Amino acid sequence: MGEEAxxxxxxxxxxxxxxxxxxxxxxxELAEGLAAAGLTYLGMVxxxxxxxxxxxxxxxxxxxxxxxxxxxxxxxxxxxxxERFNHEWYMLAxxxxxxSRENPEFLLAVAVEDEGGESGHRASWWARVGLRAEWDxxxxxxAAQVTxxxxxxxxxxxxxxxxxxxxxxxxxxxxxxxxxxxxxxxIRSLREMGARMTDSRSIPRETRxxxxxxxxxxxxxxR
Numbered sequence: 703m704g705e706e707a708x709x710x711x712x713x714x715x716x717x718x719x720x721x722x723x724x725x726x727x728x729x730x731e732l733a734e735g736l737a738a739a740g741l742t743y744l745g746m747v748x749x750x751x752x753x754x755x756x757x758x759x760x761x762x763x764x765x766x767x768x769x770x771x772x773x774x775x776x777x778x779x780x781x782x783x784x785e786r787f788n789h790e791w792y793m794l795a796x797x798x799x800x801x802s803r804e805n806p807e808f809l810l811a812v813a814v815e816d817e818g819g820e821s822g823h824r825a826s827w828w829a830r831v832g833l834r835a836e837w838d839x840x841x842x843x844x845a846a847q848v849t850x851x852x853x854x855x856x857x858x859x860x861x862x863x864x865x866x867x868x869x870x871x872x873x874x875x876x877x878x879x880x881x882x883x884x885x886x887x888x889i890r891s892l893r894e895m896g897a898r899m900t901d902s903r904s905i906p907r908e909t910r911x912x913x914x915x916x917x918x919x920x921x922x923x924x925r
Contacts, residue, residue: 729743729746732812732829732848735846735847735848736810736829736831736843736846736848738842738843738845738846738848739837739838739839739842739843739844739846739848739849740833740834740835740836740837740838740839740842740843741810741831741832741833741834741837741843741848741849742831742832742833742834743829743830743831744807744829744830744831744832745829745830746812746827746828746829746830747809747827747828747829747830749827749908749912750915751828752865752915752916752918752919753809753828753861753865753912753916754861754865754868754886754887754892754896754913754916755825755826755827755909755912755913755916756811756826756827756828756859756861757825757826757899757905757909757913758892758895758896758899758913758916759811759859759861759868759870759886760811760859760870761891761892761895762859762868762869762870762881762882762883762886763870763872763879763881765883765889765891765892765895766889766890766891768888768889768890770883770884770885770888770889771881771882771883771884772794772798772881772882772884773794773879773880773881773882774790774791774793774794774879774880775790775877775878775879775880776790776877776878777876777877777878778873778874778875778876778877778878783840783854783878784838784840784841784853784854787839787840787856787871787878787880788837788838788839788840788841790880791839791840791856791869791871791880794869794880794882795808795860795869795880795882798867798869798882798884799862799866799867799884800860800861800862800867800869800882801833801862801863806832806833807830807831807832807833807863808830808831808833808860808861808862808863808869809828809829809830809831809860809861809862809863810828810829810831810848810849810858810859810860811826811827811828811829811858811859811860811861812826812827812828812829813825813826814826814827814908825906825907825908825909825912826909827908827912828861830863839856839858839871840854840855840856840878841853841854843856844856844857849871850871850873851873855873856871856872856873856878856880857871857872857873858870858871859871865886865887866884866885866886866887867882867883867884868882868883868886869881869882870882870883887916887919887920893917893920896913896916896917897917899913900913900914900917
């Protein structure tokens with residue numbers, strides 16, 4: 703799969719970074735959509751944070767993970783898909799460290815306006831969210847276009863606060879999957895894919911720079 707086709711995500715509302723009145727309005731709209739999913743919007747992560755970018759993290763469901771992956775699947779035409787997918791997501795996410803049950807906060811990929819990028823495509827980055835007592839990712843959240851493409855069609859990329867756990871939700875013709883990768887910085891296929899992305903002009907500039915920061919941080923951690 704080429705980098706240009708890497709993400710087929712219906713990312714939530716675009717967030718600009720100029721702190722204009724329009725910016726605050728868009729963040730309010732994002733917060734409203736997240737609330738429908740049972741998520742509390744806690745703000746955008748600093749762009750300079752050395753986290754794996756959403757565009758690269760989205761390969762979690764196809765990367766050769768060397769045994770660092772966990773997954774669960776539900777039939778895409780199952781009448782109880784919403785309930786079963788939500789259950790599988792929570793159990794996998796909580797057990798593998800996307801968040802702690804005592805403090806269920808994590809990062810969710812959202813679209814970010816790419817100002818001045820060569821590609822003309824939107825970049826994406828991480829919003830910090832908290833899981834409320836009542837939530838519904840595959841139903842109401844997907845219908846609100848924050849965790850999917852419509853009711854019963856979940857699609858998202860999530861990351862733990864420390865950047866060490868990726869959870870990817872996606873739907874195919876036969877199966878709807880939730881996949882977890884741990885320690886993405888140790889997964890060779892992701893690092894190699896990231897290196898190729900930094901040289902691709904089809905990738906937004908902000909994303910290329912974010913990938914380079916993550917790769918440098920990952921390399922420093924292995925010294």
